[in-house]
Each structure stands twice: as structure tokens, then as C-alpha cells.
Amino acid sequence: MILLELFWTFFKIGAFTFGGGYAMLPMIQSEVMAHGWMTSTELVNFIAVSESTPGPFAVNVSTYVGTETAGLAGALAATLGVILPSFIVILIVAKGFEKFQNSTAVKGCMSGLRPAVVGLIGAAAVSVGQTVFFPAGVSLSALLSVSCLISVAIFVLMIILALKKVHPILIILLSAAIGIAAGYLQAA
Amino acid sequence: MEQGKTGKEALTGMKQEKKRTKLLQLFLTFLKIGAFTFGGGYAMIPLIQKEAVERRGWIQDKDILDIVAIAESTPGPIAINSATFVGYKVCGTAGSFFATLGVVLPSFCIIYAISFVLRQFEGLQVVKYAFSGIRAGVLALIIKALVSMYRQCPKGVLPYILMGAAFAAVAFLKVNVMLVIAVCAVIGLISTIAAKRRGAQ
Numbered sequence: 001m002i003l004l005e006l007f008w009t010f011f012k013i014g015a016f017t018f019g020g021g022y023a024m025l026p027m028i029q030s031e032v033m034a035h036g037w038m039t040s041t042e043l044v045n046f047i048a049v050s051e052s053t054p055g056p057f058a059v060n061v062s063t064y065v066g067t068e069t070a071g072l073a074g075a076l077a078a079t080l081g082v083i084l085p086s087f088i089v090i091l092i093v094a095k096g097f098e099k100f101q102n103s104t105a106v107k108g109c110m111s112g113l114r115p116a117v118v119g120l121i122g123a124a125a126v127s128v129g130q131t132v133f134f135p136a137g138v139s140l141s142a143l144l145s146v147s148c149l150i151s152v153a154i155f156v157l158m159i160i161l162a163l164k165k166v167h168p169i170l171i172i173l174l175s176a177a178i179g180i181a182a183g184y185l186q187a188a
Numbered sequence: 189m190e191q192g193k194t195g196k197e198a199l200t201g202m203k204q205e206k207k208r209t210k211l212l213q214l215f216l217t218f219l220k221i222g223a224f225t226f227g228g229g230y231a232m233i234p235l236i237q238k239e240a241v242e243r244r245g246w247i248q249d250k251d252i253l254d255i256v257a258i259a260e261s262t263p264g265p266i267a268i269n270s271a272t273f274v275g276y277k278v279c280g281t282a283g284s285f286f287a288t289l290g291v292v293l294p295s296f297c298i299i300y301a302i303s304f305v306l307r308q309f310e311g312l313q314v315v316k317y318a319f320s321g322i323r324a325g326v327l328a329l330i331i332k333a334l335v336s337m338y339r340q341c342p343k344g345v346l347p348y349i350l351m352g353a354a355f356a357a358v359a360f361l362k363v364n365v366m367l368v369i370a371v372c373a374v375i376g377l378i379s380t381i382a383a384k385r386r387g388a389q
Contacts, residue, residue, distance in 0.1 A: 012366065014263065014264045014265070014268075015263050015264070016263060016365065016366050016369050017263055017264060017265070018260070018261075018262075018263055018369075019260060019266075019337065021230070021266075021333060022329075022330055022333040022334075022337075023337070024265065025330070026358060026365045027365050027366070029365075030358075030364065030365045031365075041323070044323045044326050044327075045310070045319050045322070045323065047326045047329075047330075048319070048322045048323075048325070048326050049299075049302065049306065050299075051226065051326075051329065052226070053226070053295065053298050053299065053302065054222065054223050054224060054225055054226055054294055054295055054298065055222050055223075055225065055267070055291075055292070055294055055295020055296075055298070055299075056222075056225075056232075056265045056266070056267035056268070056291075056295065057265070058264070058265035058267075058268070059265065059267070059268075059292050059295045059296060059299075060295050060299050063295065063296050063299040063300055063303075064299050064302075064303050064306075067299070067300055067303040068303060072300070075296065075299075075300055079292065079296055082264075082265070082268075083264070083265075083268050083288060083292060085263050085264050086262060086263055086264020086265060086268045086269045086272065087264075087268060087272050087284065087288055089262045089263060089264065090258070090262060090268075090269055090272040090273050090276065090284070091272065091276060091281060091284060093258065093262060094272075094273055094276040094277070094284075097254060097258060100258075100261075101254075101257055101258065101261065104377075104380060104381060104384065105377060106261055107380060108376050108377035108378070108379070108380030108381060109373040109374075109376055109377050110260075110261050110373075110376065111342060111347075111376040111377075111379070111380055112350055112372040112373045112374070112375045112376020112377065112379070113369065113372055113373050113376060114340075114341045114342060114347070115341050115342065115346075115347035115348070115350040115351040115354070115372070116350050116351070116354040116368060116369060116372035116373075117337065117354075117369075118334065118337050118338050118341050118351050118354075119350065119351040119352065119353065119354030119355035119356075119358075120354050120355070120358055120365060120368065120369075121330070121333065121334045121337060122334060122351075122355045122359070123354070123355050123357075123358035123359035124330065124358075125327065125330050125331055125334055126359045127359070128323075128326070128327050128330055129327055131323065132323045132324050132326075132327050147320070150320075150321075150324075151320070151321075151323070151324040152324075154321050154324035154325060155324040155325075155327055155328055158324065158325045158328035158329075159328040159331055159332065161328075162328045162329055162331070162332040163332060163335070168226070168329055169226060171325050171328065171329060172322055172325050172326070174325070175321040175322045175323075175324055175325025175326075175328075176318040176319075176321050176322050176325075177318075177321070178321045179317050179318050179319065179320045179321015179322060179324075180314055180317045180318050180321065182317070182321065183313075183314075183316070183317025183320065183321075184317065
């Protein structure tokens with residue numbers, strides 16, 4: 001039963017994601033967190049793990065959630081689920097690719113989907129922001145706490161580096177180093 | 189008669205042999221692509237170009253543009269879309285299967301192995317500190333992805349409305365993400381058809 005649920009949940013995630021990488025985040029947030037398979041903090045931590053290991057984010061996260069929930073069989077069920085929609089659709093589309101690409105139906109749907117995905121990633125970013133800056137809930141005292149200020153400082157620095165096209169893995173390593181230094185300084 | 193038959197059989201045998209080699213090559217090539225792409229998605233495209241166009245000659249440069257276009261307009265992860273598509277072009281449905289299996293296998297194995305140690309690591313104080321910094325860095329990466337997707341997005345009154353509505357619906361009203369995606373696709377479709385009709389008149 002749990003295997004079927006894993007398969008079906010990740011099938012939905014695969015079927016409703018358009019565009020690569022973080023476009024998957026809104027669906028994963030809503031589906032995986034709703035099942036209680038991952039907390040918001042665990043998900044954000046795992047994004048960093050996924051960025052630092054090879055392979056697509058979708059496969060990484062389905063394998064991880066599947067393993068954590070139901071072992072190897074769970075990993076297989078979840079990963080199969082996330083792969084299957086795109087596998088099937090591409091097989092159908094590959095023959096008449098140009099006809100598909102130029103059809104009014106596809107163009108029309110995409111013209112609505114593209115901006116929607118931007119809005120959805122924006123919403124995902126707000127939720128991740130809450131997890132990063134206010135892990136214990138939004139409040140004025142949390143905003144003025146040292147740990148929140150450190151997070152803000154790291155965030156601002158990293159966004160400058162990210163927009164300058166510094167490699168994601170380097171950004172993760174730098175953030176980790178600053179996090180460790182700040183943590184021990186605060187404890188001392 | 190007899191000779192002709194064996195000749196034909198030998199030919200089919202050779203064809204099968206060739207197909208088997210191609211399937212193995214597809215599997216190994218995409219295994220390599222899966223093992224050396226960090227971050228997935230578009231990071232995979234240059235590697236596919238190098239392996240499938242330059243090294244193997246399976247597809248042409250213009251096919252790469254097709255792959256990007258098709259990956260963008262079909263659901264699912266870009267890595268899976270492109271592996272399935274290239275596999276199909278080279279060797280039909282069996283090709284799709286082996287290319288996709290290849291691209292998935294490295295990350296499946298690595299994450300499966302990591303999942304056993306990750307929880308234990310997360311308990312360490314130094315790792316906790318590291319992750320508290322990393323989470324802020326991850327938010328920066330998400331914002332960067334958001335900015336680049338915004339830049340590629342069509343601009344205009346309707347796109348801005350859809351963008352804002354999708355954002356508000358999920359961020360504040362907690363509307364189901366799938367519903368938002370479906371509704372926006374339908375609105376895009378209707379507006380495109382309406383624009384076409386106006387153009388025709």
C-alpha cells in the first residue's frame with residue numbers, strides 16, 4: 001500500500017512539473033510534505049545534498065524519500081513513478097515531434113504554464129525563506145535574533161555570488177563554512 | 189533457396205548484433221552523463237551535445253535544440269525527457285528504455301547509499317551548523333533559478349496576471365499546486381485560441 005502511494009505521489013510530481021530543476025520544487029513541497037515524508041527543513045537540506053551529488057533532482061529526491069519511507073522497494077516505486085510520465089509522453093510525442101511542437105494546443109497551454117511556473121517557484125521560495133529565517137515561526141524576536149541575522153547575511157552574500165554565476169557546489173561549501181564558523185562563535 | 193534463407197538469417201543476426209551494441213552504447217553513454225551532471229536539468233544539455241552529437245554522431249546539433257524545446261513543453265525532469273528522446277531517435281523504444289535506465293542509475297545508487305548515513309550525520313553538531321548556513325545558500329540558489337526563469341518567460345499583461353495569481357494562490361491561499369497548473373494551462377490555451385480567431389478575422 002505504501003509502495004503504491006509512493007508511486008502515485010511521485011507519478012503526479014512527474015506529470016505536473018514543467019521545466020527542469022527547481023520547477024519541481026512546488027510540487028514536491030505540496031505532495032511530499034503533505035504526506036509527512038519530509039519536513040520543510042529536511043527538504044531544504046536535501047536540496048543541498050542533491051546539488052552536490054550527480055543526477056537530476058527529481059531522481060535524487062524520489063530515491064531518498066522512497067528509501068526513507070519503505071527501503072529499496074520504496075526507492076524503486078517512487079523513482080519509477082517520477083520517471084514514467086515523461087517517458088510515456090516522450091515516446092508518444094517523439095514520432096510527430098514537429099506537429100506536436102507547433103500545435104495550437106501545446107503552444108497555448110505552454111503560454112499559460114510558463115508564467116505559472118515562475119509564480120509557483122516564487123511561492124516555493126517564500127516557503128523556503130520561512131524555513132531558513134524563521135524555523136520556529138515568524139515573530140519580531142525571531143527576526144532580531146543572531147541566527148536569523150547570520151542567515152540573512154549568508155543569503156545576501158550567496159545571492160550576489162549566485163548571480164555572478166559562481167558554481168552551486170561552491171556556494172553550498174561557502175555557506176557551510178560560514179555556518180560552521182558562526183555556529184561555534186555563537187556557542188563560545 | 190536454402191542458401192538465400194541462411195543469408196537472410198545471417199543478415200538479421202548481424203542487425204540484431206548491431207542493435208545490441210547500440211543499446212549497450214546508449215546505456216553506457218547515458219550512465220556517464222548521469223554520473224557527471226551535477227544539479228541535473230539544463231546542466232545535462234552540453235554533455236549530451238558532446239557525447240551524442242560529437243562523439244557518437246547519433247543526432248545532429250539541431251536535434252539538441254529540439255530536445256530543449258521538447259523537454260520544456262512536456263512534463264517531467266529534463267534529464268529523463270532528453271534521455272528518452274535521444275534513445276528513441278537512435279534505437280526506438282528499446283533505446284529509450286536503456287538511455288533512461290542509464291541516466292537514472294548513478295543518482296539512484298548514490299542517493300540510496302547516502303540515505304543510510306545522512307540521518308546519522310545530521311545529528312552531529314558541526315553538521316547542524318553547516319546545514320544552517322547551507323539552507324541560506326540554497327535559498328539563494330532558488331532565487332537565482334527564479335530570476336532566470338522569469339527572464340525566459342513571455343512578458344505581457346496576461347503572463348503577469350497568471351504569475352501573480354499562481355504565486356498568491358499557493359503562497360497565501362494554499363491552493364493545490366496541480367489545480368493551479370491545470371487552470372493556468374487552460375487559460376493560456378483559451379487566450380491563444382482567442383488571439384488566433386481575432387487574427388483570422
